[in-house]
Amino acid sequence: MTPPHLGADASAEKPLPAFPRPGPGTVSHPVLAAVLAEVEEREASGEAGPAYYSDAADPR
Amino acid sequence: MSRPGRYGEEPGGGHGGGARDGFRQFVLKVHSRCNLACTYCYIYTGPDGSWRDRPRRVPDATVRQVAHRIAEHTARHGLARIRIDLHGGEPLLSGAGFLVAYADTVRAAVRRAAPAARVDVTVQTNGTLLTEAALDRLAAARIRVGLSLDGGTAALNARRVDHTGRSSWPAVRRAAGLLASRPDSYAGLLSTIDLATDPREVYRSLRRLGPPALDFLLPHAHWADRAPGRHRPSPTPYADWLIPAFELWWADREEGRPRLRLFSEILAVLLGADSATEAVGLSPLAVVVVDTDGAIEQVDALKSAYEGAPATGLDVFRHSFDEALRHPGVAARRQGLRALAEVCLSCPVVRVCGGGNYAHRYAARTGGFRHPSVYCADLERLIRHLADRLAGELDPARDARAREAPARDARPHDAPEGTAEAFLSNRGTDCCN
Numbered sequence: 001m002t003p004p005h006l007g008a009d010a011s012a013e014k015p016l017p018a019f020p021r022p023g024p025g026t027v028s029h030p031v032l033a034a035v036l037a038e039v040e041e042r043e044a045s046g047e048a049g050p051a052y053y054s055d056a057a058d059p060r
Numbered sequence: 061m062s063r064p065g066r067y068g069e070e071p072g073g074g075h076g077g078g079a080r081d082g083f084r085q086f087v088l089k090v091h092s093r094c095n096l097a098c099t100y101c102y103i104y105t106g107p108d109g110s111w112r113d114r115p116r117r118v119p120d121a122t123v124r125q126v127a128h129r130i131a132e133h134t135a136r137h138g139l140a141r142i143r144i145d146l147h148g149g150e151p152l153l154s155g156a157g158f159l160v161a162y163a164d165t166v167r168a169a170v171r172r173a174a175p176a177a178r179v180d181v182t183v184q185t186n187g188t189l190l191t192e193a194a195l196d197r198l199a200a201a202r203i204r205v206g207l208s209l210d211g212g213t214a215a216l217n218a219r220r221v222d223h224t225g226r227s228s229w230p231a232v233r234r235a236a237g238l239l240a241s242r243p244d245s246y247a248g249l250l251s252t253i254d255l256a257t258d259p260r261e262v263y264r265s266l267r268r269l270g271p272p273a274l275d276f277l278l279p280h281a282h283w284a285d286r287a288p289g290r291h292r293p294s295p296t297p298y299a300d301w302l303i304p305a306f307e308l309w310w311a312d313r314e315e316g317r318p319r320l321r322l323f324s325e326i327l328a329v330l331l332g333a334d335s336a337t338e339a340v341g342l343s344p345l346a347v348v349v350v351d352t353d354g355a356i357e358q359v360d361a362l363k364s365a366y367e368g369a370p371a372t373g374l375d376v377f378r379h380s381f382d383e384a385l386r387h388p389g390v391a392a393r394r395q396g397l398r399a400l401a402e403v404c405l406s407c408p409v410v411r412v413c414g415g416g417n418y419a420h421r422y423a424a425r426t427g428g429f430r431h432p433s434v435y436c437a438d439l440e441r442l443i444r445h446l447a448d449r450l451a452g453e454l455d456p457a458r459d460a461r462a463r464e465a466p467a468r469d470a471r472p473h474d475a476p477e478g479t480a481e482a483f484l485s486n487r488g489t490d491c492c493n
Binding site for chain 2: 013014015016017019021022027029030031032034035036038039042043046047048049050051052053054055056057058059060
């Protein structure tokens with residue numbers, strides 16, 4: 001059976017859950033902890049906000 | 061109501077306030093030619109042939125004027141930190157000494173105009189011309205090196221050949237080895253996804269090259285003559301490729317795990333942060349490009365759309381970067397939700413996806429960019445997968461409940477046939493009517 005096309009009506013689609021940001025040092029998963037640390041550093045340094053070019057490596 | 065422009069911007073343009081107004085990244089074309097002929101290159105085989113009319117190497121007078129304009133912009137906007145990306149073509153065709161001179165000229169100009177501003181410089185190279193001597197010069201000048209390659213083996217780089225069809229891999233492997241021995245100079249790797257490869261093999265082989273960071277790039281593509289839209293169900297070959305790579309990275313607890321930009325930024329946005337990449341999220345784009353003739357342009361990816369797509373009609377000799385900020389194409393990249401298609405606005409993942417890379421939204425039928433990404437279904441599937449992993453990590457009890465009661469609390473790929481969730485995750489055979 002071919003499923004009916006949903007078209008532009010996204011009301012039946014599953015919303016993404018909201019993720020409260022974990023506090024510093026509360027996450028044990030190393031990848032997630034690294035992402036959080038980077039986000040915190042970016043926001044604390046005032047560097048958060050802009051989007052950069054995807055065809056260039058970040059300077060680190 | 062006025063019709064939006066071709067870029068999806070509202071009439072009158074507009075962009076965010078404060079220091080975020082300015083460009084923060086200046087992609088400077090050092091050389092307009094390349095010594096490789098990668099089979100998927102959108103610059104030399106795409107619809108835009110402007111490279112043919114550009115100087116091969118940026119002239120010294122243009123370098124000085126570019127430096128002046130960057131310094132002027134940095135001071136005017138009070139920027140604390142800017143990025144300079146030396147790009148091409150292949151920038152090392154100009155020689156490492158020239159790259160150092162360009163960086164020094166920019167740094168000196170910024171130092172005079174905005175002494176407190178930090179200038180980070182990287183060069184993005186295919187690596188074939190990166191010798192130890194060249195790396196020594198770049199390192200001494202504090203220029204970090206980003207390497208473009210599609211995997212860590214010869215077979216995975218089969219598409220990256222020179223103009224005689226010879227593999228670039230032997231030279232690139234040496235470059236990767238040099239960089240791994242000089243971690244302070246190693247910015248990371250950029251790898252364009254090839255669906256013919258095994259993502260696990262690609263990740264593992266790149267990992268072995270010891271990069272501090274890497275990114276997987278969706279090939280630059282757009283709707284071409286197909287009707288753009290949020291088509292569901294749609295095949296998701298790129299999500300199918302990326303998810304196993306993500307799972308390896310997510311499970312990688314070994315020392316030296318690289319930062320993987322696409323995945324890191326999706327997770328960051330899911331956690332309420334702003335994206336720092338144009339690939340996802342709604343952050344205003346902070347990038348401007350200057351070609352070897354001084355032309356101020358939008359990002360190269362637009363060259364995959366049509367001839368002249370990145371052009372602004374501006375140049376560093378006659379115009380400031382502030383004038384480029386007001387160009388409708390530039391403004392459209394800084395308007396967040398307002399630049400998106402109507403159908404995107406009601407999508408549950410819009411704030412994470414952000415419409416994806418701007419160039420991927422182009423449709424020849426309308427001549428504009430106010431459409432979902434041609435990778436729309438892939439992006440949604442990838443985002444939902446990462447959200448699921450994140451939820452499992454932040455709420456393990458939820459994950460346990462899902463495993464214990466799959467029929468009652470099904471993940472999308474287990475959803476019963478005929479439900480909306482099944483349609484969203486189904487790899488339908490029809491895509492894009």
